[in-house]
Amino acid sequence: MSLSRLTKQNHLHLLLGLIVGSLIIECSFRIIELTLLWKVLPVAEISLFKPDYYSGYRFRENAEGIWTTENRTKIKISSIGLRDNEINNELSDMYRVVMVGDSIAEALQVDLNDTFQALLEKKIKKLEVINLSMSGAVPSVQVALMKHYGTNFNANAMLYIVDAGDFDKINTQNSSGFPKYMPYKESYSLDYSFRDNANYQFRTSKAGQLIYWMLSHSRLALIANSRKNRGLFPKKNIQNINVHTNNNESCSADLQATMNSKWDLMNSYGSENVRNVFLRDIAAISNKNSTKTILAMRNIHGCIDNNSQELHEFVKKILDGYDIDFVDLDYELYQLSNSYPERFPKDKLKGFKSSLGYGHLNEKGHEAYSEILKVKLKKFLML
């Protein structure tokens, strides 16, 4: 056999070996997932999203896998693309609440049964909560989701879980992947220009569809995708989960004044203010569908203490103008922990690597949120 032929054969053998080796890794990851070892050993993290014409991105229907960022949970997306159980439309005597929020309400960090959404359904009989929440869903995305999907469920109420910090992001963030509020005729309106982006175009093309198909069927594709998302050659330790530095236990007057002034600004901007536009939009959706709306907000304080009444009165006054009810989640969490320190000890409510009331909630945090929202919803729906 000639040398060049031998080399060619060697290369072919090497290629064959590379394919077999890749298959071994694919099988190994799948085997780990089938055993209890998925809680500890390396697993391929689920890829959840696909492009969406209205909200920029949405969960892929029936996507199934393991979430590994902050805790490990098995995730199953429903057939209509929600992190939720399948919806039973035959149960006509149920009160239905459509909820939309960011990653806090999406709650990938805990099992579906431990989310505050599921706990609410257990605590209030005849209540069904439909969860449209997704990571990174800023207020503009929430409006798009509720407007185009949430209204299909004929809900009795609409619940928005909003981080007040996200209002600040709207003007400055280059949110090319999803709808955002842009100035329009001396006001703001939802802008869907993300549909013209090359990224969106690619994702919706045949090649994009093929990649999504691979992500749904191959663990190796998921690993490569995770690596791409975290950077091919990360310089430092990639575990850089943002730790909220706010110390909730010590409120400074300056910090509180700064936060209050943000709400003052909101009023002074008048109708041009993005936050007011958001309130205007969710009120309009509510009126059009004859439903009630609750705005549950986080992060409206610099910190939490007992002197928040003034701020609450101020915010409520604004929201009353739009007929929107309001819950201050951080404040209620603080109060709940003070009232029931044994059931909700502060050190157990700090979520995953964050301070009280901030960051993604752990199981205890979800239980606390469900208690807070149970009281509110019962009163609101007159149950």
Place this chain on the structure above:
Amino acid sequence: MSFNSLVFFLFYLLIFFLVKRISKYRGVILLSGSLLFYFFAGITDICLVIFSILINYFLSLKVTENKARLFLIIFCNVVILSFFKYRYFFVPDISYQLDDIFNTKILLPLGISFYTFQILSYQIDLYRKKVEQIKSLKEFSFFVLFFPQVIAGPIVRANKLFPQIKNLFRSNHSRLIIYTFGLLLCVQGVVKKVVFADSLAPYSDAIFNNTPADVFTAWLGSYLFAFQIYFDFSGYCDIAIGAAYILGIKLPVNFRQPYLAVNPRDFWKRWHITLSNWIRDYIYIPLGGGQNKKIFFSFLILISTMMLAGLWHGANWTFIVWGAIWGGYIYFSRYMPKNRLSGSLIHWFFHFSIVLLLWVIFRSSSMSDALTYIQVMFGFQHGNYAVGLNHVDKLLIVLGCSLLMFAHQIEKISASKKVLFLVKKYDNSIVHGILIAIIFWLLVYPGDSNTPFIYFRF
């Protein structure tokens, strides 16, 4: 550039292909590659290592039997090592003042503890005439800088490495390399690091960073750390030995399933073997260890030696105390009566429990933390971090932990002659492809923890 990164994978492939293609210059290619590899550590680090190489090289060229010259060399190396590693420990005020003056904190140069010990071994052996003088600067640089082992060992003796270096630079003759063997070692190392060490790290960190709530959690934390550090460091060494072997350099074994040891001396013959041997040959024996001396002196020598071994790991009292207790344990184990229980499962269990206790001291950030942790291990204290809230959970955790020990046994089997024969038999392109693919995908895996190798900080 960490071994568990894609950058290293690509860098290594490049070096490998260059060595294969231009085998005539493989020594120069490997030396250039080593310099480039170390350059990634930072400009201060590369400057320091070059400075260290030059000083040691020129000092070693002069009269080798001169004791004063040897002391001067040892002094220079110890001063450099101490300045970078121990100044905050021994002279904190001056060190902080220095930081203020230079307006920066000088970090510990990568691999300084390892390459300094390697250089010292050469210089002492040269004085003792146990090794041939390295006359070529590039060969001496190679001896210090060879990239698979420069950062965290194994610490190689000149009499083992130098003949191989000479062959690289001066001969065109390449020795037979069983690539499957080298690649298998790399796979074993990457699996140990990515699959085991990085998976255990978040759990042992969580237990050590919060005071454990009960006896079970405390022992579990120590057990997990014991295996985390083992998989981490021995994984690194496996990659180093495998990667070096493929490039034509044989490095010594550094680990032999240490948790199967039944007594402390056995443990140190299996754990970080090259460091243990270094300390034995260059500190313990010169101090008079192993000779028939009075009980007190031999005790003192052993304790001092092990304290120095502890201090080598870092400037912290925990390491010194850890070393001292190891010394005491080794010493008293000599007087333990030999009976039918020696080497039995009970004996192993007793010894392994002490190893776990000692890892607590090693892992803790201060002695007070270590003492609190040990108190929890014996039920005298309680913290607030619990793992395994019910009996089923506890049973599953114990089963999982026993798998770690099982992995240790598998590793023992994998080093058997029968397996080595099989490896030789299956040294072909298909197997190479399989092993390369496994390494590649494990390096692509981003991981939850993805921490650097623990021994990089020493």
